[in-house]
Each structure stands twice: as structure tokens, then as C-alpha cells.
Amino acid sequence: MSWRPQYRSSKFRHVFGKPANKENCYDGVPITKSVHDNHFCAVNPRFIAVVTECAGGGAFLIIPIHQTGKIDPHHPRVCGHRGNVLDIKWNPFDDFSIASGSEDSTVKIWDIPKHGMMKNITTAKKELQGHSRRVGLIEWHPTAGNVLFSAGYDYKIMVWNLDTQDQVIKNPVKTISVHSDVVLSMSFNTDGSLLATSCKDKTLKVIDSHTGVVLQEANCKSHKASKVVFLGNLKKLISTGTSRWNNRQIALWDQDDLSVPLLEEDLDGSSGVPFPFYDPDTHMLYVAGKGDGNIRYYEISSEKPYLQFLAEYRSYLTQKGMGIMPKRGLDVSSCEVFRFYKLVTTKSLIEPLSMIVPRRSESYQEDIYPMTAGSEPAMTAEEWFKGVHKDPVLMSLKPGSRNSQSIPLVTAREPLSILEPKRFQNCIEQLEVAAIQERLEQKGTKEQKRLEDKSRDKTRSAFSNGCNLSECAPPKTENELLQMFYRQQEEIRQLRELLGQRDVRVKQLELEIKNIRNCPGSC
Secondary structure, eight states, X not given: OOOOOOOOOOTTTTOEEEEOOGGGSEESOOBOOOOOSSOOEEEOSSEEEEEEOOSSSEEEEEEETTOOEEOOXXXXXXXXXXXXXXXXXXXXXXXEEEEEEETTSXXXXXXXXXXXXXXXXXXXXXXXXXXXXXXXEEEEOSSBTTEEEEXXXXXXXXXXXXXXXXXXXXXXXXXXXXXXXXXXXXEEOTTSSEEEEXXXXXXXEEEETTTOOEEEEEOOTTEEEEEEEEOTTSSEEEEEEEXXXXXXXXXXXXXXXXXXXXXXXXXXXXXXXXXXXXXXTTTEEEEEETTXXXXXXXXXXXXXXXXXEEEEEOOSSOOSEEEEOOGGGSOGGGTEEEEEEEEEGGGTEEEEEEEEXXXXXXXXXXXXXXXXXXXXXXXXXXXXXXXXXXXXXXXXXXXXXOTTSOEEOOSSOOOOOTTOGGGGTTSHHHHHHHHXXXXXXXXXXXXXXXXXXXXXOTTOOOEETTEETTTSOOOOSXXXXXXXXXXXXXXXXXXXXXXXXXXXXXXXXXXXXXXXXHOGGGO
């Protein structure tokens, strides 16, 4: 018996990277020369923030997302820190609010004017003073509004409540002191109840974000982790770092058992830190090395072999840092599923890089754009500090959809009957359910009528792919056979696409109905 390779079907198997042309890049940006292993770039649908090189203190640029081309050397900056800026993060629920951590041991919150920056900003909206050494990492909570985590070189993680009137906050709500060395990375799970960290002492930790208790800890001698990310709702972690032989490596972990990694895969022998980026909507993992020009991407599954290599984007332009665009800022008309912003220090350039799923159809592809995390918080900071957990509020990326009325994530699927419109009176969803019911009834009536006509007229000819089988002879040549085969394949593809779109629509309706059930006051 001959050996055959194992092929797996995936809609993301042919994803490719498309760099922006020169006119759509950001040129002349004085990117920082700091050796700190961070992204140095933050992006949202309105602005790009990038840490810059400056004399004295620390600063970063805020560039409108559509202001491409050559950047004015005298472009206004945010320059209120007394030391170099090490990390910047946009508020996920406010496109005009950004946090920055610096070597001056402070974290500052800045308000950006809606019309863009006309002059330098030197006064912060809030200043967080609690760390005794420089602040290397900051992370916003993914579901609670105005909750910020910061990690410093004093080995502490501090939790801040920004829902206060004080401009200077000196005492954090909570301090997590479970690390014996510098924290290298932080990552939240989907609802923000768990925090994963990697530390310079070669350990990985899974921490309860409310209590600060370490739930799991890994100290693997064969893998030295530098960065770690949660894999959405898969209950797994991905860490990147180096192996025992100093090769760059990826390791997959079970969040409930960090004693042994589920998978280890060597990448190469380069020395740059590999940055992992995970897309929970497509279950794709992107690995971009600092100082590299290439980006590897994989597909993650919950079952073995867990990690499936897809392809590799290669470029001669090496990146120092990376920014990623939130899903709500992508171009769905071109089937874009991810977008990087590469910081190319050798050319003082920011290059957008789009990851695209090749599709022939120009219509909205619902199968590659499921409901995604929106821009509305699921709860307030006060609720979260009381111990409440809530899943993120979801939104649809379909053009013209009601993005303002976002839908909460449903973790457990409940049975749904679409034939009970009386339960949804005075709701908008009742109209959609009634329309679907009416279409189903019309379709059933037409199908019954067609069957009756067919039985009444037994002489009717059968048609397939537009060809009358009683009048057309079977294909005699190989060319005719191939033409018929291609027509059948095209028909099958169209039916599968239609079926996939209807399945996605059914899931959306289920989520909307679940939202109505959970919010009786809106009906």
C-alpha cells in the first residue's frame, strides 16, 4: 500500500500577505531606537500611535489613519513623560484615549482631540504613580471599562481603576506580587478572568485577575518563554521563546495543566524575539520575529495536531515592532482578515500589511467574519472590582449592520424555535423571525407545487446544470466531459457558499434573540 500525505480542508489555507504601496505607507517617522522588546506601535480605526526617538524625556506620535505619505518632521507629539516611553495601548472602548508606560515609573492616560493633534500635548488626563521602577507593560481589561493593568521592573503588576475624578492616582486598587523577576508579557483570556504572564525567571503563570492568586505555573527547562498569549476560548496558551539549544521555538500549553507543554515546535536559529499574534475569530496564529522580514502563520485547532502551518510571508523590510488593527477597522470588501503595521527603522517607515483570504465573489463573506468583539464594554469598572465576570459584547462586521446594538457573547448554545413569533412581540427581532418563517412557507409551497406538476406531467425532461438530459446526448469527448464536470463543481461551490451564509445568519439571529431575552426592558 502506497503512502499518501494527509490533507486537511481549511478556508484559510491560501491566505496571503499584501503590503501597501508607497503612497499608502507612512514615511519619515522617527521610530524609537530603544532595545526594549515591545511592539512600540498601537493602532485603532482612527489613529496610529508610534513611539519615537527624541532628545530628553519620552514621546510618541499620533497619526490619523488616513494621513498616509510623508509625515511632517514637526508633526505634534505627545511628550509629557520624563523618561523614554516603553509601551502604549489604545483604550479598546474609546478611540480617543491612550495609555503609556515609561521609564519614569509612571503610567499616563491621554485624551486625543477628535479632529487630530494641532500642537504638542504635555498634560495627561490622568497620571498613575505606584511603581518604584520603570513600567514596561500595560494592558487594558478586555471586557470592563476603565480597568488597566501595568507591570514594572519592580516585579509587580498593579490594577488601576480609572473611574475616579482624581487626576493623580497614587494607590492602585490591587497589587499582584507573585513574580521574582521582570514580567516580559501579559495576556488576558476572553472574559478577562484569567491573566497569563511570562517572566524573566523562565516561568509561565496563569493568575486569577481578581484575587491575584497563581492558579497554574510552568517552569519548563526545555523552553524559555519570552511572550505568551491566550488562545481565545480554546483554554490553551501559546508561548514563544527559545529552546534548550537556543533555537526560536513555539510551545502550546493547556491552561489547566502547565506541567508539560502539549506541543513544541522549533522555528529557526535567529536571535530576534518572536512576537505571537492570535486572531480568535479565524483561529489563526501569526508569529513575527523582531529584526525579521518574514511572518509565519498557523491555524490552531482544539484537537491534535493542534498547530497547522499554513504559509509564510517574506519581505526584505525588517520590522522592529508591530501594530495590529482591531477587527472593526478591517476592509471586509477585500476579504481582509488581519492587518499589521510594520515599523521599519532602516527606512523610517510604517508599512501596512494586509492578510487576505482569496475569494472570487465581491460580496460580504459571512463565513470568515463571525461576530467579533465590539467597542462597547460589557460592564463598568465598579462591577468588575466586585467580582463580576462577563463575556465581551459582540458586533457584526457586515456593512450596514446595527453595530451600535451589539450582542453579548453566548457561551452555551440553547435550543431555539423560530416558529414562535409571539414570544418576541414589540421587538425588532420579531420582524426578522416572521420574515424567515414566511420565506420558509413560500419555499415549501413552491416545492410542493413543483412536485405535483412533475408527477402530473411525466413527460417532463430532467435538467441538470442548465442541460436537458433527455435531449442532450452523454458527453462523447473529454472536453465535453470536463465542461460538464466544471459546471457541476461550480454549482456545488455556490450551494456550499449559500449554505454557509445561511448558517451564519441563523447563528446571528440566535444571538440577537438571546440578547432580547437577557434584556427584558428593551422589549
